[in-house]
Amino acid sequence: MVKLIQKWWRYLTASLTGKFNERADPKVQLEQAITEAQDQHRRLVEQAANVIANQKQAELRLNRSMEDLEKLNGLARQAVTMADTATKQGNAAKAVEYAQSAEAFANRLIAVERDVESLKTLSLQSAQAADQAKAAVQQNSTVLQRKLSERQKLLSQLDQAKMQEQVNSAMASLSQSVGQDAPTFDEVQQKIEARYAKALGMSELSGASVENRMLEVEQAQMSVEAQARLDTIREQLGIAPVGETPAVEPGPAAEASGADGGSPPQT
Numbered sequence: 001m002v003k004l005i006q007k008w009w010r011y012l013t014a015s016l017t018g019k020f021n022e023r024a025d026p027k028v029q030l031e032q033a034i035t036e037a038q039d040q041h042r043r044l045v046e047q048a049a050n051v052i053a054n055q056k057q058a059e060l061r062l063n064r065s066m067e068d069l070e071k072l073n074g075l076a077r078q079a080v081t082m083a084d085t086a087t088k089q090g091n092a093a094k095a096v097e098y099a100q101s102a103e104a105f106a107n108r109l110i111a112v113e114r115d116v117e118s119l120k121t122l123s124l125q126s127a128q129a130a131d132q133a134k135a136a137v138q139q140n141s142t143v144l145q146r147k148l149s150e151r152q153k154l155l156s157q158l159d160q161a162k163m164q165e166q167v168n169s170a171m172a173s174l175s176q177s178v179g180q181d182a183p184t185f186d187e188v189q190q191k192i193e194a195r196y197a198k199a200l201g202m203s204e205l206s207g208a209s210v211e212n213r214m215l216e217v218e219q220a221q222m223s224v225e226a227q228a229r230l231d232t233i234r235e236q237l238g239i240a241p242v243g244e245t246p247a248v249e250p251g252p253a254a255e256a257s258g259a260d261g262g263s264p265p266q267t
Contacts, residue, residue: 026158034151041137041144048133055126062119069112076105 083098231241 027155030151030154030158034147037144037147041140044140045137048130048137051126051133052130055123055130058119058123058126062116062123065112065116065119069109069116072105072109072112076102076109079105 079098079102083095083102086092086094086098234241
């Protein structure tokens with residue numbers, strides 16, 4: 001029963017996720033992915049900073065321990081020297097005191113030496129971890145920069161896809177019915193072409209009828225009568241009829257030529 005519920009829950013989750021991805025805006029999802037990548041890079045940088053800080057602290061502790069080690073080594077040597085000098089001088093009490101001080105310095109020196117060895121190991125490990133952290137940050141930064149540079153390309157492709165989808169939808173609507181009461185573009189085109197062809201056919205039939213020929217004869221007769229009336233009016237006004245060239249009276253030069261016995265002008 002528990003396994004069945006788990007399977008049903010996984011199926012329901014996958015189904016809801018699929019429906020959400022289908023309806024979600026890719027542009028918003030892209031921005032969410034970029035934001036998540038930036039947040040992940042920021043967290044990685046913070047972790048790397050902590051690792052590097054630990055490495056720096058280990059180096060500081062090692063350097064301080066090395067200084068203590070050198071100081072204690074000098075103090076132990078000084079105590080041993082003073083104890084030896086007191087012994088040679090016959091001052092047993094001072095020799096014992098200096099010897100005890102030298103032993104205390106030696107014990108502290110041993111402890112510091114152990115601490116230095118531990119800090120060396122820790123510092124080495126911290127340095128390796130810091131190098132790995134730096135490399136991880138650099139690699140993730142490169143990946144993030146690549147994603148940021150590809151974001152504009154993806155947004156451009158998304159806009160082109162949306163435009164192409166609208167074009168495809170518009171082209172499909174020209175050949176597919178919008179609804180039960182809306183005709184397709186092809187149907188309307190066929191209807192208009194059929195009506196236009198019918199009108200041309202009726203026009204040809206009308207032009208070939210007897211009434212149309214009689215009308216042409218009447219119009220020709222009216223045109224002849226109108227031209228005759230215009231010719232009469234031109235004659236009354238002394239205007240030459242249309243198409244005739246008016247006679248030119250001879251000028252003074254022509255009369256002088258005739259008086260000299262020349263041949264008359266040819267007409």
